Amino acid sequence: MHEPQRADAAAHPRTVGDLGEDAVLGRILPRLRAGDAALLGAGDDAAVVAAPDGRFVVTTDLMVHGPDFRLAWSTPFELGWKAAATNLTDVAAMGARPTALVVAIAAPPSTDATVLEGIADGFREALAVLAPGAGVVGGDLSASTVLTIAVTAFGDLEGRPPVTRSGARVGDVVAHAGVRGDAARGLALLFDEARDAAGEPDADAADALRGRHPALIAAQLAPAPPVAAGVAAALAGATAMLDVSDGLARDARRIALASGVGIDFSAAALGPDARLALAGAEDHGLLATFPPATTLPAPFERIGRVTDAAGELFVDGAPIDAVGWDPYSGWDGRAG
Amino acid sequence: MHEPQRADAAAHPRTVGDLGEDAVLGRILPRLRAGDAALLGAGDDAAVVAAPDGRFVVTTDLMVHGPDFRLAWSTPFELGWKAAATNLTDVAAMGARPTALVVAIAAPPSTDATVLEGIADGFREALAVLAPGAGVVGGDLSASTVLTIAVTAFGDLEGRPPVTRSGARVGDVVAHAGVRGDAARGLALLFDEARDAAGEPDADAADALRGRHPALIAAQLAPAPPVAAGVAAALAGATAMLDVSDGLARDARRIALASGVGIDFSAAALGPDARLALAGAEDHGLLATFPPATTLPAPFERIGRVTDAAGELFVDGAPIDAVGWDPYSGWDGRAG
The missing domain is CATH 3.30.1330.10 (PurM-like, N-terminal domain)
Incomplete structure (x- = not known):
């Protein structure tokens, strides 16, 4: 042979x-x-x-x-x-x-x-x-x-200073561009409905999900983050910014720690499932802070404000924990 | 538990x-x-x-x-x-x-x-x-x-043009900086003498080889390529240059094809085992061509000359084939 x-x-x-x-x-x-x-x-x-x-x-x-x-x-x-x-x-x-x-x-x-x-x-x-x-x-x-x-x-950088995580100031507007929780929703659908009896990923079931939930599956498998909004934010005077890869709460805490400020999210702005919006990883939106009077560049939306509680996170003034994704503790090599 | x-x-x-x-x-x-x-x-x-x-x-x-x-x-x-x-x-x-x-x-x-x-x-x-x-x-x-x-x-590049593979000219000197064949000798020693009865790599046997053949084992496991010679070659007027990762012959052929020239190696300059010097991969020396009158910067040594036989390789005027390493065909995932 x-x-x-x-x-x-x-x-x-x-x-x-x-x-x-x-x-x-x-x-x-x-x-x-x-x-x-x-x-x-x-x-x-x-x-x-x-x-x-x-x-x-x-x-x-x-x-x-x-x-x-x-x-x-x-x-x-x-x-x-x-x-x-x-x-x-x-x-x-x-x-x-x-x-x-x-x-x-x-x-x-x-x-x-x-x-x-x-x-x-x-x-x-x-x-x-x-x-x-x-x-x-x-x-x-x-x-x-x-x-x-x-x-x-x-x-x-076209002559501009980089927008780091450490420049947020008390009183700044907290703004976000991109989807919130959709990538995690898409992943949950794939885990729940696109695995075979042995728990292995199933291509046909994933295709069926693409038909039923195109936006959520695309958010997980082929995200379209607001890349051009990064330059727009810098031009509008963003004081801090990062890519939301590990979940809005965990990544917001990075700005809070680096800048020595607190971040208070608005529950109304986070939508009906605030917990998923805060915890869901891999959305790859942009989280930025802007001086209070800034006209936010599209597609940024106001989702909170910067406070003086260094390193702390809140929703409507109530403290919350940061949660998110760790590449090692989140995957053990056996479960795949 | x-x-x-x-x-x-x-x-x-x-x-x-x-x-x-x-x-x-x-x-x-x-x-x-x-x-x-x-x-x-x-x-x-x-x-x-x-x-x-x-x-x-x-x-x-x-x-x-x-x-x-x-x-x-x-x-x-x-x-x-x-x-x-x-x-x-x-x-x-x-x-x-x-x-x-x-x-x-x-x-x-x-x-x-x-x-x-x-x-x-x-x-x-x-x-x-x-x-x-x-x-x-x-x-x-x-x-x-x-x-x-x-x-x-x-x-x-400090204001200089990059030294590419395509600038060699007929009559140029072919020069090399670094070891020739040592990395392949080291790998052959490891394969021959540092595997257990099942053919698996053996750490103790590798340590023993380090003691007996320090230069050859280091050439394979921790090479010290002539990095500073790259800038020196550019300043001396090198017309073409590349890193010799896949073997001197195979990489010389890349200059020959890109520049539309031939390369004729001097057997005497290649040393007693010319075949290994030409075929041995992973030495990470620098192969360069220089105008004929150039005083070669250390540690470059003259090892041949550029001819008009486009894409062809020679040793002392006799044609040779290019041989070397391919990441896929050189490794099949089973032999490890």
């Missing part, structure tokens, strides 16, 4: 192991744009990227099959989209305009090459929609038993 | 799963320097890095347990060192001075926190030795069943 299989693989290469690195790159690179900031793109030891104001913003993130995504639930396109979107939001949360990404992917040699093509398509489209002009300037392909996507994203 | 174990883990947290992300970061970050280029370091959504000439060089790379390293052979310190060194060399190969790294690590929750501390120490020391002034400006911690290290490295 062995030799005929090899001959067939050579005639009709399908997996990344059959194709080898150069052929896989040859399929991926034409699907990507290097973007406007690329002075030298992929193909050499390193890329060269424009940083017009003499600085660049940089953030990096790993997405791992199991704790961060399941191929039975996410399409390859959604994986690439989400990997791009979440990193672009981290750049936006500094008040920067995203300029470029580098992407490193480790895949089992048995991975069908169309999976990597789909991931590349997702990156391209997320960039086109969320950060027009930005592109993928370089990357790396490796082998692993676990599909892993490492993204590093860059941004341009 | 379950509750007492939990109580013990809480009292004496040891693994990254026991400790959680914030506590692990609290152990790692004090071991790292942000470096001279860090305008805003770790702790926010993104870092801000200086790019004085309005551009930055960027390269990214994944190291995965199994295909790229074995914890039974490499110490955590060596892993961090090698991950830093190989990425710094890619920056150097553009003729740039390394300024900063970001590091994302995915580790099983059962990983002892001292493993991540050792990796951080390796990063710090490799930076201090190979690229003084450069530091780690940010990162990410994730969970995975496979220990994975993703590094993205940055460099400053």
Whole structure:
């Protein structure tokens, strides 16, 4: 059996192991744009990227099959989209305009090459929609038993100071742009209704859920965070800002601790399920504070105010605990 | 058994799963320097890095347990060192001075926190030795069943054009800085003499090899590439350059194809085992071409000349094939 299989693989290469690195790159690179900031793109030891104001913003993130995504639930396109979107939001949360990404992917040699093509398509489209002009300037392909996507994203502050977590002042307006709790609702639906009898992710059930709850499933699998609102917030004078990846409460507490202030949420602004809005992770909205008289840039909404209770959180004046997601304690490697 | 174990883990947290992300970061970050280029370091959504000439060089790379390293052979310190060194060399190969790294690590929750501390120490020391002034400006911690290290490295071209692979000219001198074949010799020793009866990597046997063959084992597990020679080559007028990661022949062919030239190696310069010098991967030396009259900067040595036989390789005028390493076809996930 062995030799005929090899001959067939050579005639009709399908997996990344059959194709080898150069052929896989040859399929991926034409699907990507290097973007406007690329002075030298992929193909050499390193890329060269424009940083017009003499600085660049940089953030990096790993997405791992199991704790961060399941191929039975996410399409390859959604994986690439989400990997791009979440990193672009981290750049936006500094008040920067995203300029470029580098992407490193480790895949089992048995991975069908169309999976990597789909991931590349997702990156391209997320960039086109969320950060027009930005592109993928370089990357790396490796082998692993676990599909892993490492993204590093860059941004341009356009001469402005970065908007950090430490600048919130007592009396500031607390504002949020993006969905609240939808990504967690989508994940709960997938866990509750898209697993088979053995508890394993089920692709057909996930497809059915996409039809019934398109917004919630998209919020989890292919989020569309308000990337452009990051620059708008900076221009409007935001005093502090961050990407809400671990839940509104947990991330608000980070601003509270870094700035030495308290944050008092308005229950009415959080909506009917305030607890989910505060605890739900992975929404990737932007949480920012603004001087009181600021006209908030769209799509920011006022959701609370900054108080003098350093490091503390409240809802309508009543203290609450921060809750959220930890990559280690939230996943044990056995439950998957 | 379950509750007492939990109580013990809480009292004496040891693994990254026991400790959680914030506590692990609290152990790692004090071991790292942000470096001279860090305008805003770790702790926010993104870092801000200086790019004085309005551009930055960027390269990214994944190291995965199994295909790229074995914890039974490499110490955590060596892993961090090698991950830093190989990425710094890619920056150097553009003729740039390394300024900063970001590091994302995915580790099983059962990983002892001292493993991540050792990796951080390796990063710090490799930076201090190979690229003084450069530091780690940010990162990410994730969970995975496979220990994975993703590094993205940055460099400053200091106003110079990047040295790409495409600038070699007929008549140029071909020069190399670094060891040739030592990393492959070290890997062969580990495969031949540091595996147990079942073929699995054996830590004690690797330690014994370190004593008997320190230079060859270090070349594989903790290489010290000539990072500073990258800027020196650019200043001396190098016309093309790259990092020799996949073997001298395979990487020389990349210059030959990109530049539309041939490369004729001198057998005498390659040493007694020319075949290993040409084929051995992971040495991470710098291969560069220079105008004929150039005084080569140390530690570059002349190893050949550029000819007009586009895309072809020779040794003393006799054609040779390019051979080297492919991340997929070189590793099948079963042999480990």
